[in-house]
Amino acid sequence: MKHGTEKGVGSARIKKTEKKSDITRDRIIAAAKKVFARLPYQAASMRMIGKEGGFNHELIRYHFPNKAGLFETISHDICDDFYQSNISFLDGLSTMDPKKGFSLYIDRFLAHHFRNPEALRIIILNMVMTDKPESIPGYRHIPEMLSATRRTFKEIIPVIASDGEIEIFISSFNNLIIHLLGAGYCQASILGLKHTGIKYREWVKTTLLEIFLPHLKRLVGSP
Numbered sequence: 001m002k003h004g005t006e007k008g009v010g011s012a013r014i015k016k017t018e019k020k021s022d023i024t025r026d027r028i029i030a031a032a033k034k035v036f037a038r039l040p041y042q043a044a045s046m047r048m049i050g051k052e053g054g055f056n057h058e059l060i061r062y063h064f065p066n067k068a069g070l071f072e073t074i075s076h077d078i079c080d081d082f083y084q085s086n087i088s089f090l091d092g093l094s095t096m097d098p099k100k101g102f103s104l105y106i107d108r109f110l111a112h113h114f115r116n117p118e119a120l121r122i123i124i125l126n127m128v129m130t131d132k133p134e135s136i137p138g139y140r141h142i143p144e145m146l147s148a149t150r151r152t153f154k155e156i157i158p159v160i161a162s163d164g165e166i167e168i169f170i171s172s173f174n175n176l177i178i179h180l181l182g183a184g185y186c187q188a189s190i191l192g193l194k195h196t197g198i199k200y201r202e203w204v205k206t207t208l209l210e211i212f213l214p215h216l217k218r219l220v221g222s223p
Contacts, residue, residue: 075138
């Protein structure tokens with residue numbers, strides 16, 4: 001009994017000596033992404049984030065005064081990274097034939113996702129959890145980012161289709177890939193696969209090529 005008490009006292013001392021300066025902004029964001037990837041904004045709490053990161057949740061306020069400000073920052077960072085990364089995914093594709101270029105684009109997209117799995121999970125959780133977007137700080141970044149990817153596609157890929165056709169293609173592709181990756185555990189379980197495994201990754205690519213490549217060829221006027 002005495003031994004257990006001493007251990008508890010020791011743990012308390014460690015927490016008491018933890019300083020605000022020890023809890024870096026990046027450390028908080030890393031912990032918050034893990035929590036927000038499991039729970040939508042409304043259900044997550046600062047206490048959960050502190051527990052995830054192994055620090056006193058009250059110290060979060062040194063960098064972020066409240067949960068709203070923290071989620072706003074994460075939403076902005078995720079969407080900005082998605083937009084900037086999407087530009088790099090499209091690099092060099094305009095001179096390739098549609099099949100080769102689209103295959104490379106999907107490879108780049110998948111590689112980025114599996115390095116940063118929390119991003120699409122956070123997006124999809126908060127896309128479907130409210131009919132009042134204004135109640136989620138930073139929600140506006142999601143539709144803004146998706147609209148920006150459409151503009152980028154039109155600027156980089158030499159399409160001959162109408163704006164309406166491009167809108168259907170990009171919106172459908174974005175929504176399906178966000179679902180297949182952001183909620184990958186569901187589709188993978190149906191297939192009997194591990195959602196983080198190479199076989200599921202291959203299945204996602206094959207599916208996207210099968211569905212969207214014929215339409216992409218039509219958009220760029222390729223036989």
